[in-house]
Amino acid sequence: METKQCTACGQEKPQSAFTKRAGKSGRRGTCRSCMRRRKRETTAVDSLFHADSGSAAEASASGSGLTVAVAVAVGQASTAETRAAVAVTNTETASAASAASETSPPSRTRKRKRKRRRGRYNKAARLRKQQDTDQPAEVSEAQTPVRPPDRVIKQIQGSFTFATSVLNDRGRGHIRLRGYRETGKRWSTVIPTEMAVRMVEEGAAGIINSGMIHKLYTKSDFRLLILQRDDYICRYCGKFGDTIDHVMPKSKGGLSSPANCVCACSECNLKKADKLDFVNNDDF
Incomplete structure (x- = not known):
């Protein structure tokens, strides 16, 4: 080796x-x-x-x-x-x-940064803010709410027809629905032909051609249209109302149309839920 x-x-x-x-x-x-x-x-x-x-x-x-x-x-x-x-x-x-570590000053520990909590989610901050105001929260809630001023609601401009006999799905079973958002952006989807016919009959959409309909109001304009039409009066109790209720609930096939929506207060709207024969029995 x-x-x-x-x-x-x-x-x-x-x-x-x-x-x-x-x-x-x-x-x-x-x-x-x-x-x-x-x-x-x-x-x-x-x-x-x-x-x-x-x-x-x-x-x-x-x-x-x-x-x-x-x-x-x-x-x-x-x-x-x-x-x-x-x-x-x-x-x-x-x-x-x-020896150097004994003579050197102690290093500062970095404090942990606390996460800021937004005021709208902080219940304690809201309570403190109400206590600092001149009037307590109970008095402000007991006051009669003021009706906001009316605003002119205009339909979407277009050459629409409202004769449902014009609609023809050509055997596809659906009609295209089109509309505008509050930002002005256009959206579109497809809905069953029966729903499209009901939307035109109940005043929620207009017919563009045999296979397409267009919503007449944006979401925010439609809400104001119902509230101003009913004079901000709840249909069930007669008090001030600022919410919209579907007479035929959406869970049972109801549509967001002027013929199916009424003004309601928040209490009655919660009590009615998805009932069809709701009657307010409270004494006012």
């Missing part, structure tokens, strides 16, 4: 204990075990240099000459001497770092 002497430890070792040179057939002069040991010792010295970049680095500045000498000795001195020098350096650096 061919052997080779290691340049680091001076021992005769087989050539398989040495790494190959890149692009050459020869072997390196340092064995694998010595190379690994040298790498560990170099890493330990480097970690001591970069342990503390602040006050610990200033405290250990006086011993930097000894540390550099140890770093040079790692590559040239014997293994026993290198280990002893590294141990001495570790002890001195650790003592210097501990």
